[in-house]
Amino acid sequence: MVARREFLGALTTASILPHVLFAKTFASGAEANEENSGGLMEQILCGPQPAMPSETQFAGAPEAYWAELRKQFIFRPGFLYLNNGTMGSSPRPVLRAFIESILKEDQLESSEDTELYPLWGYGNWDEYRRPVANFVGAKLEEIALVRNATEGLNYVANGLDLARGDEVIYTDEEHGSGKSPWLEKQQRYGVMVREITLPKPPASKQQILDLFEAARTPRTRIVMASHITSATGCVLPAREICAWARAHNLLSFIDGAHAIGMIPLNLREMGCDFYVTSPHKWLLSPKGIGVLYVRDEVCDRLWNTMATGGWDDHASRAARFQQFGSSNVSVLAGLRAALDFWAAIGPQRIERRIRDLHAHVKSQVAQIPGAELVSAPGEEFTAGICTVNFPKLDRMKFQQWIYHTHRIRVRGTSATRLRLSTHIYHNTAELDRFVGILRDYLRGGAA
Template identity: 30%
Template structure:
């Protein structure tokens, strides 16, 4: 049977394949499509090996890193934007995509309804929710848009936002307010807050009897500040308002229990910290809020979906069925490690990065709090006298460190370590930043 590489070589006439297609399928490297059945079994056995480890030390995390197909010379710290999937998820995606391409009949694809429900059930358990409260959408942006466009709002109503929200949970509200006449209020919080009280007080002062919704990012993608979500949701409810949490930077990174958090809406993307497939995301709608939120999309299957909780928010037309099914595989990977263990490791790596940079490069400015109760896995900093964009470019080109440059009020370098990083990786990144900053 021909591999994807054989097909692309033929389709491109065998000309300069390595410059025309991604490196993971170029002749110099191997991808999931080239795996033999034995290699796929080995990848699955690795999960069993990880789950059987009793002592969690650096050798354990070395083993976890083997579950990914990262280039050996790459120091990937870009989780706030896009993460690789573990090989087990890649396998599931490739196998199911190939299955559909070999037989795209309706009869063959009927199995995906059951696989979608399996993903929903596992996702609900992973997030501390009921399955009827979970919609599997395309990403955080789509989930946010559903809430922005689905609430009945008009003149006299107010929506209170954190001024560090992502545009899909910020500018989107402005656009809708311009059309429907409600008011958008933004709340600023202290730079580099030291305690939850520092960030709660500004929101408390902003709420009024007109506030219909309080919406905020669980963890800021531009500063790395983590808000006390449970307390803010309780604050909103005590005011008679709904609470929405953008979980793009907490879903798959922090140990999230939505019923305990108490939010009415929660959104997230599978392709970030969750380590899942692209074009898949989660929209949580508390059971009591489902009937108060209008669906943005209505299509085939609506009559059944509208009677089944949050499913009415995922009538989105043709989907990438393999991606939706692979959500369950991703949950299984997280369960193998344990949500609390993943959170603890991310915080450990982020703390080591912050502490190391602070000690080695005097005068480094951190937008991200050093305290773990006020931050997650996002680290934003700037060494003295450095240009963020130039530093990010040099880190990648000279040292293979992949991060991002932030601008505006939080100008700096953003590095986001995840479980596929080791403490040795963190040390190498600190060495690289120190070398360039000096």
């Protein structure tokens, strides 16, 4: 990973994609296609790029710093995006690294070895795995770069040898991609699923641990929980859950789809056996990348469930789980650029900004008449996702209305519940604008 000073220096110069690559002479039909494409590559990535804000600016005027950083994102003026829980918007340096890698790799001379081709899905690609391992607090040999968290979730569920009657415990707030592999295994092989219902919000970590303990039986083999739940954004006590599992000789599996980029990670300290995460959400990497962590001590217990060359190469450790056939290696170049972007700003600074904006929007929506706040007070069980229920709200109708009327994009996780995600490209003024529109809508002022 490059140093912060080196990264900032590169960006403060007039960093550009070479004009010749996007000149209208590049393709004879460029003029004809311009109307359909909007000429976005020329508009966004060619020419001088906005500089990253300075450390001096952050020290003297933090809000001006974040306003300047906002220029690294390509949102159109007037648009407000509050659904980072589904996917984030990659900043300019990430987009540039991704596209430049495509151009470089398509020249098909990126390696002196004539047996090597730029295909992710074969080989270890340690130059991309290593910075990921460092970022999440893992060893290189414990990291596999997969195509999304769903793939990682399926690798673990389908790769473990479980007998008929063996039991899995998970929570009611697991994503469908987390539950479904186990439910399929239940139907096909007789593995039993036990689902616990989380309090909304929880009162304490011990309250959550007691629910897992109450569900445990002599046939329990693995416990699965989200690090940050998709439905409500609750930050679960992952470290304590893993310690409880280890104490009872159970495997622990954490779905951290929302965690990377939102909160600090140290998977070795967490003590989990398996962990998956989605960099395209809060880390703002290109789409089509997931990270699977397999603790080295349990790696040999996990079968490959997609077999191609190298599936049985146990010496490669977790890297054998990224042997899945031809995929676009340039996505990994974008992932590495996202990690460099995070290092340039500072992960702790990013986390603090996310949490502060979350606290602001949470306090504002809680004051709307009829609001039922699902997110816990304080910070112990929350980070960047605020969920609030309005029993009389038709969420889908409101979701469509506010986008088409005000160009604000939100999403919810039930028919009446909104899930609001705050990130570094937001500010309090636009969050207040959203809350005001929501308040008026609920009063009946939508017309």
